[in-house]
Amino acid sequence: DAGVIQSPRHEVTEMGQEVTLRCKPISGHDYLFWYRQTMMRGLELLIYFNNNVPIDDSGMPEDRFSAKMPNASFSTLKIQPSEPRDSAVYFCASSLGGVGEQYFGPGTRLTVT
Amino acid sequence: KNQVEQSPQSLIILEGKNCTLQCNYTVSPFSNLRWYKQDTGRGPVSLTIMTFSENTKSNGRYTATLDADTKQSSLHITASQLSDSASYICVVRRGGNKLTFGTGTQLKVEL
Numbered sequence: 191d192a193g194v195i196q197s198p199r200h201e202v203t204e205m206g207q208e209v210t211l212r213c214k215p216i217s218g219h220d221y222l223f224w225y226r227q228t229m230m231r232g233l234e235l236l237i238y239f240n241n242n243v244p245i246d247d248s249g250m251p252e253d254r255f256s257a258k259m260p261n262a263s264f265s266t267l268k269i270q271p272s273e274p275r276d277s278a279v280y281f282c283a284s285s286l287g288g289v290g291e292q293y294f295g296p297g298t299r300l301t302v303t
Numbered sequence: 304k305n306q307v308e309q310s311p312q313s314l315i316i317l318e319g320k321n322c323t324l325q326c327n328y329t330v331s332p333f334s335n336l337r338w339y340k341q342d343t344g345r346g347p348v349s350l351t352i353m354t355f356s357e358n359t360k361s362n363g364r365y366t367a368t369l370d371a372d373t374k375q376s377s378l379h380i381t382a383s384q385l386s387d388s389a390s391y392i393c394v395v396r397r398g399g400n401k402l403t404f405g406t407g408t409q410l411k412v413e414l
Binding site: 194221223231232233234235238245246281283288289291292294295296297 | 334337344345346347348349352392396399400402404405406407
């Protein structure tokens with residue numbers, strides 16, 4: 191298996207622009223998680239899905255952030271409008287079952303100038 | 304408050320030496336604890352998982368311990384290699400999908 195796939199690997203954008211991050215989970219996994227990692231705060235859970243349905247979005251920082259999972263093999267995390275404080279590495283992870291091991295993608299490094 | 308604290312924040316050791324990383328948690332209720340290794344520019348990869356009843360678990364040169372009474376865990380690395388240079392993250396599950404992450408220990412192994 192190719193593992194969790196994320197794109198792009200790096201994104202540089204200007205403040206105010208829309209940013210879309212993409213994730214393809216491991217085939218057969220029914221849970222998908224979006225995380226943000228910064229030096230100051232470490233890894234933080236933003237939102238997770240079970241069978242394509244958002245279950246807990248309490249970690250989404252504000253309304254500028256939205257996530258969708260239109261099917262079992264694709265999810266997006268969108269930031270509109272982006273701000274410099276959104277600069278971080280965003281990880282997608284998937285698991286089989288809610289308490290199974292989470293497999294992380296390589297991450298997307300976002301820089302907002 | 305559910306917290307996971309790791310120490311030291313960073314560590315430099317010589318190749319071949321041993322080291323121990325610490326993780327203290329106040330998470331409740333406790334379900335399990337994982338140690339992840341995160342190489343630079345990569346996502347975290349699970350090294351070990353420990354449940355309440357487990358005291359020690361090994362994965363090659365990595366040995367994790369858990370003291371559920373004192374809410375402490377450690378990760379011991381034996382005969383370190385350059386490839387061990389990474390961030391090591393302690394993660395505690397408190398039930399369901401509630402994970403609490405430590406901020407990690409940055410380990411550098413030098414010649």
